[in-house]
Amino acid sequence: MRTILYLIRKEFIQIFRNKFISKAIFAVPIVQMLILVPAVTFELKNIKIAIIDKDKTPESRGLINKLGGSTFFKLSFSPFSEDQANDLLHRNKCSVILQIPSGFGKDIGNGKQGKLLAAIDAVNASSAEISWAYLNGVIGDYNTDLVKQNITTSPLISSPRIEITNRYWYNELLNYKYYMLPGILVILVTAIGFLLAGLNMVREKEIGTIEQINVTPVKKYHFIIAKMVPFLLIGLTDLALGLVIGKIAFNIPFEGSIFLMFLGSTIFLIAVLGMALFISTFSGTQQQYMFVAFFCMIIFILMSGIFTPYESMPMWAQDFNLINPVAYLMRINRMVILKGSTIHDISKELYSLIVIAIGFTTLAVRRYRKTA
């Protein structure tokens, strides 16, 4: 036990003596929170739309004004021909083309259906679908306006029979920042757990100091624990820092227990540190380690459900996520912060993390060879 304390002391001295790392440890969470939280959003605003108005009637202009006036669309171009419009779409100058054929106003005036044609850039399928939905919504609104104006001419159209009202739970204003912030906090602790400890370990191999440790009676688990503890504490400190920034800068609601979130993050960090140190036992150089660790980290983060809903992943991906610690913490953080979930609600996640933590730490200790 005393040996561990001497080793931990040594790690802390080394970390804080390194001018760059000691500053980066505190700069990273601040920068990450302030940049990523507002930047990473799925909200589509200011979709650039090009409208070919071949009609040029009060009706077509009314529709154009309606679109231009909504926050979703930004009327960027008014090309005269389809070729011109297609060229704009091709060069990414706009992402939606709306064509109003001549006769649109006349048809509406005559009580016939007005026809429109939209072309949407679907390179990003999900934003294409959202654009389409918004476009439909705005045009639907315009449709209702027209119906109201002509209520006398079309007495048959009455109000719909079924009416539904909804309320969004847990994030009433559909604020994407609230959704992303707990996820960004997870990325923050993941990066600290994955990169720092493993690199530190491999660095000792590179400069040869690990040899000097291996020739002493230090127990394997002493050395591994001493490599974990400092980065565990740094990870938790950064998490606290990130939360404070979340509160001050984005006023994130915190529904659940902070203690519970820190408990989850502690187990998570042990799991990730165990993985990192396990990988480090295979790597001889920092370059090798970075390559493998970065690869794992990217997979873990992208599969964790931070951007894409966990439930819509294919079955094999969901199975893979059984050993993905990032996926568990992603759920824990969002549930605790936004829903106020209790320890019973997240017990499955906590147990899974405990298993992963014990498993990989044991592997790291076993794979670390003092005698080759």
Next chain:
Amino acid sequence: MNEKVIYVKNLVKKFGNFTANDNLSFEVFEGEIFGFLGANGAGKTTALRILSGLSKPTSGEVNVAGYDAYKQAEMIKRNIGYMCQKFSLYEDLTVKENIILYGGIYGMSKSLIRERLTNLLEKLHFQKDENRMISDLPLGLRQKLAFSVAVLHEPKIVFLDEPTGGVDPITRRQFWETIYETASRGITVFVTTHYMDEAEYCDRISIMNEGKIVALDTPEKLKKQYDAASVEEVFIKIARP
């Protein structure tokens, strides 16, 4: 005759098809300065790593400080000191921090660490420099310090792997004085080197060539046997017959 502290019989170490140590047999006695000589790649470091519990032998008997190298490597580590070719104190720690760390690792009490620290700094005339970073020290000083740290816990045996590599002659001389002083305290010194003048300082030397021990005796007897004026001449006669 003193007690045997190292006993090696028919030691073989293979890396794949390459035999790094081919059937080595020797004994080292308490308080002895035992030199391990050989050209680069002769297998000195491999043997030393096996004796210090860093590497497992392929076959043969190896007993160090009364412990078996196959099953009791960790017990061996309790009883030895080790200083390797590649300088290995923590360069980003100070002199004092390094000493406290290694003292702590060997389970020494706080007061004992403090006492040894004071003695050591005094002996090296280093009192003012205890808070200097290792990276700021010249190589010769670092080597002396690394050696002192390797014997901080008063081990039975200390293994030195080319401890004076890249050091000037005066510092080498001083280094050897420290080795003598250590051996006089009853600590066995097992040292590899390719400086032949250093071999003259050893009680006994063994010369390795291509994984085999080709000669083993006191420097005087070897010189007589090979009719040579110096160990260097002996070495040349053996290595290039």
